[in-house]
Amino acid sequence: MIDSIMKRLGVSHDLYRNGSYAVRSPIDGSVIGQVSLEGAEIVDERIANAQQAFEAWKEVPAPRRGELVRLFAQQLRDHKEDLGQLVTWECGKILQEGLGEVQEMIDICDLAVGQSRQLFGLTIASERPGHHMRESWHPLGPIGLITAFNFPVAPWAWNAALALVCGNSLLWKPSEKTPLCALACQALLERAMEKFGDEAPANLSQVIIGDRDAGERLVDDPRVPLISATGSTRMGKEVGPRVAARFGRSILELGGNNAMILAPSADLDMAVRAILFSAVGTAGQRCTTLRRLIVHASLKDEVVERLKKAYTNISIGDPLSGALVGPLIDKQSFELMQDALEKARQQDAKVFGGERQLAEQYPEAYYVSPSIVEMPQQNELVRSETFAPILYVMTYNELDEAIAINNDVPQGLSSCIFTTDVREAETFVSDVGSDCGIANVNIGPSGAEIGGAFGGEKETGGGRESGSDVWKSYMRRQTNTVNYSRELPLAQGIKFD
Numbered sequence: 001m002i003d004s005i006m007k008r009l010g011v012s013h014d015l016y017r018n019g020s021y022a023v024r025s026p027i028d029g030s031v032i033g034q035v036s037l038e039g040a041e042i043v044d045e046r047i048a049n050a051q052q053a054f055e056a057w058k059e060v061p062a063p064r065r066g067e068l069v070r071l072f073a074q075q076l077r078d079h080k081e082d083l084g085q086l087v088t089w090e091c092g093k094i095l096q097e098g099l100g101e102v103q104e105m106i107d108i109c110d111l112a113v114g115q116s117r118q119l120f121g122l123t124i125a126s127e128r129p130g131h132h133m134r135e136s137w138h139p140l141g142p143i144g145l146i147t148a149f150n151f152p153v154a155p156w157a158w159n160a161a162l163a164l165v166c167g168n169s170l171l172w173k174p175s176e177k178t179p180l181c182a183l184a185c186q187a188l189l190e191r192a193m194e195k196f197g198d199e200a201p202a203n204l205s206q207v208i209i210g211d212r213d214a215g216e217r218l219v220d221d222p223r224v225p226l227i228s229a230t231g232s233t234r235m236g237k238e239v240g241p242r243v244a245a246r247f248g249r250s251i252l253e254l255g256g257n258n259a260m261i262l263a264p265s266a267d268l269d270m271a272v273r274a275i276l277f278s279a280v281g282t283a284g285q286r287c288t289t290l291r292r293l294i295v296h297a298s299l300k301d302e303v304v305e306r307l308k309k310a311y312t313n314i315s316i317g318d319p320l321s322g323a324l325v326g327p328l329i330d331k332q333s334f335e336l337m338q339d340a341l342e343k344a345r346q347q348d349a350k351v352f353g354g355e356r357q358l359a360e361q362y363p364e365a366y367y368v369s370p371s372i373v374e375m376p377q378q379n380e381l382v383r384s385e386t387f388a389p390i391l392y393v394m395t396y397n398e399l400d401e402a403i404a405i406n407n408d409v410p411q412g413l414s415s416c417i418f419t420t421d422v423r424e425a426e427t428f429v430s431d432v433g434s435d436c437g438i439a440n441v442n443i444g445p446s447g448a449e450i451g452g453a454f455g456g457e458k459e460t461g462g463g464r465e466s467g468s469d470v471w472k473s474y475m476r477r478q479t480n481t482v483n484y485s486r487e488l489p490l491a492q493g494i495k496f497d
């Protein structure tokens, strides 16, 4: 099965069958690949290659660079099913979501193709006669990309598609849990490069299937002006300062602890469906997963009742065969979930669900029933992110109180309110509302489209990726002042003669 997918995706057998590091599918624990883990030594050479590729690529006009991304999007369209299946095999999300991730890649490529003709600068009024001022944007250099297991392809594409049209080369260190997806994306991009022709330099994109040391080498190297890293807050706390210490730039996409405020006027049918998708979808392993439900006290009993019913009926199992909840990524993830639930019990919370499922059928895989935890208040346990399907439920009486609870966590990625009261809705997205990078009304906190800037505040890291004006992060801003007169007036009226 994997062999035929990899063959159609164009990944050579040697790359994923002959190494000493076993890649296991979370679906059943079976080994689906053997890759070689590269050490730090190789990184030096890869960065030198990436620099060379950058020198050539930045000379290709931006709309031509966009043509390469268009060809890549065509590969993705042609291989959506195969890549979607591979995502499911390797990270365990259900096939619908695997396909959704590939669609997200196609969408960002389409955006980047259009962007390649719109790398606009500004013209600025100069205070001096006979002078022009403007702002122009130039390619930045080799871009280092570090991605996480739970979205093994889309966040790479958000960065890669824009970075390529902006004239940069790419160095990608994927999660050690999902190297096959990275090899597949690389193979598809190489096919697009072949179709594009000689203008695309060798090593324009390279993958580093490496260990922690390899990642550190990439992060520390001043030849890599930008590191874009997705992962835990713990990882970001290491990467951010290391990149800053060498005056590099970083885009950090770290933990989330996303909430929904459920107000009395809300359409409850819609809200329950939104909670289900955002709290149990991807088995609770999205950075945008709904982790906290802040429900008006008058609604709590009814909502919890409805949720328990929906949770009981949800299908848990093989993500390739129509279940809505697939496995957790591994045993450690299962244990962290159990720890959190145990702590909740000790704190007098009411815990529903959270048990291991299908253990006899899949002794080497970790399926769980998603859990609902009624918490008396928001405490340290609720404030920390457990990357598993646990939904903490807390109550409020006044909107101000609900917004305060929403904001009183270290993370600031996504948030939402369900209400039909326009005053409440607009307050939530106003200056005194949610403090998150994403604040939605009447939709859940997950499943963002690529058109907006994606990312969050506080311990989420402050980075933004994908749409809006994010392309600017992959370019170097230059201010130009051009004197077309025969005089040499100084700014600020200074006389120097």
Ligand code: UN1
Pocket (backbone or CB within 6 Å): 104, 150, 151, 155, 230, 285, 286, 287, 288, 445, 446, 447, 448, 449
């Ligand atoms: C992630 O979990 O790292 O908004 C990214 C969403 C997706 C991206 C999630 N578009 O849920």
